[in-house]
Amino acid sequence: MVDLAGQLKPIAEEVNLVINNVIENTSFINGPAVANFQKNLENYLNVKHVIPCANGTDALQIALMSLDLNPGDEVITVDFTFASTVEVIALLKLTPVLVDVDSETFNINIDSLDSAITEKSKVIIPVHLFGQVANMDEVIRVAKKHNLEIIEDTAQAIGANYKFSNGSKQKAGTIGLIGTTSFFPSKNLGAYGDGGAIFTNKDSLAHKIRGIVNHGMYERYQHDVVGVNSRLDSIQAAILDIKLKHLDYYNNSRKKSALKYTELLKNHKNIITPMVLGDEDSHVFHQYTLIIKDADRDELVKYLNQNQIPCGVYYPIPLHQQKAYQNDKYEEKDFEVTNSLSKSVISLPMHTELDDEQVEFICEKIIKFLK
Numbered sequence: 001m002v003d004l005a006g007q008l009k010p011i012a013e014e015v016n017l018v019i020n021n022v023i024e025n026t027s028f029i030n031g032p033a034v035a036n037f038q039k040n041l042e043n044y045l046n047v048k049h050v051i052p053c054a055n056g057t058d059a060l061q062i063a064l065m066s067l068d069l070n071p072g073d074e075v076i077t078v079d080f081t082f083a084s085t086v087e088v089i090a091l092l093k094l095t096p097v098l099v100d101v102d103s104e105t106f107n108i109n110i111d112s113l114d115s116a117i118t119e120k121s122k123v124i125i126p127v128h129l130f131g132q133v134a135n136m137d138e139v140i141r142v143a144k145k146h147n148l149e150i151i152e153d154t155a156q157a158i159g160a161n162y163k164f165s166n167g168s169k170q171k172a173g174t175i176g177l178i179g180t181t182s183f184f185p186s187k188n189l190g191a192y193g194d195g196g197a198i199f200t201n202k203d204s205l206a207h208k209i210r211g212i213v214n215h216g217m218y219e220r221y222q223h224d225v226v227g228v229n230s231r232l233d234s235i236q237a238a239i240l241d242i243k244l245k246h247l248d249y250y251n252n253s254r255k256k257s258a259l260k261y262t263e264l265l266k267n268h269k270n271i272i273t274p275m276v277l278g279d280e281d282s283h284v285f286h287q288y289t290l291i292i293k294d295a296d297r298d299e300l301v302k303y304l305n306q307n308q309i310p311c312g313v314y315y316p317i318p319l320h321q322q323k324a325y326q327n328d329k330y331e332e333k334d335f336e337v338t339n340s341l342s343k344s345v346i347s348l349p350m351h352t353e354l355d356d357e358q359v360e361f362i363c364e365k366i367i368k369f370l371k
């Protein structure tokens with residue numbers, strides 16, 4: 001699905017050099033590499049504060065911890081996402097409220113969001129799924145109306161640009177009160193290990209979050225709040241700093257492959273190719289995901305695997321059906337889209353080293369299977 005070795009090749013020398021630097025300086029924790037990367041990412045995203053942390057799941061948890069919520073407060077997010085998004089809500093004894101997604105963009109459905117709001121709703125977590133920014137104009141409208149905070153889960157969409165209805169543009173993750181991301185190796189900006197970050201434009205919140213990631217300490221050995229230990233290590237930061245310079249190139253390569261896939265598959269009767277709702281740069285194609293209709297998705301997966309073509313199903317089971325997140329209040333009719341997507345989606349190989357020939361080969365096989 002990804003070609004991390006191929007992506008490393010052109011930057012390998014530089015990567016080895018910075019790894020050696022960190023080792024020689026022995027600045028393993030919170031060294032200058034972390035501060036540099038933080039600053040460069042702030043500039044890239046045009047956001048006032050980046051707070052690095054250990055992974056994307058921690059980033060979400062810490063974002064929620066910074067909001068002074070109480071047990072039982074409701075946090076609304078989507079049924080169709082990776083488990084992290086809902087996991088941290090439950091872990092903090094907040095109440096996850098899952099809502100359905102839009103059938104074309106796979107992102108939060110605004111009507112479902114609207115009807116999920118109660119007196120106890122406090123936060124909305126839109127997930128920019130597969131690299132496409134959710135409809136933030138509408139999310140903000142709903143949030144303002146009901147006085148809710150927004151945490152954007154940007155684990156899959158770093159570098160994507162959102163164009164507001166008034167024409168102005170902003171990077172994904174910097175639009176809500178807080179944004180979070182992951183530097184898991186296969187993400188669009190991937191480390192060579194775990195990593196994550198939290199974004200905000202609000203000074204007081206950034207200060208608070210910097211304490212939370214460091215055991216709740218604002219002065220040494222003075223613990224003002226219950227915190228966690230969540231750090232991006234210096235070696236990962238140094239590597240990410242190199243890769244950040246290439247992020248736009250990486251995202252453009254993904255987009256080029258996506259366009260090629262779409263060109264070759266869009267007219268097939270059994271295939272719905274991904275819909276890009278906004279401008280071209282509003283989707284950074286973390287995944288290239290098709291909907292297969294009137295054909296057996298699982299058989300297609302098997303067929304591709306038999307032909308040495310990797311593929312993935314994200315996500316095969318809706319979160320509301322997962323044992324850990326079941327809730328008597330949920331009704332299947334409220335999750336029609338997620339239920340259907342979980343049975344019909346397939347994600348194809350998508351990475352920065354993919355070439356036209358490979359895309360053509362993959363598409364040929366898919367079309368051969370579907371006939």
Ligand SMILES: *Cc1c(COP(=O)(O)O)cnc(C)c1O
Pocket residue numbers: 055056057058081082084085127153155156181182183184194195196
């Ligand atoms: C990858 C991912 C996360 C979690 O990131 P980790 O770094 O693996 O903890 C959270 N949300 C979404 C949508 C993701 O894709």
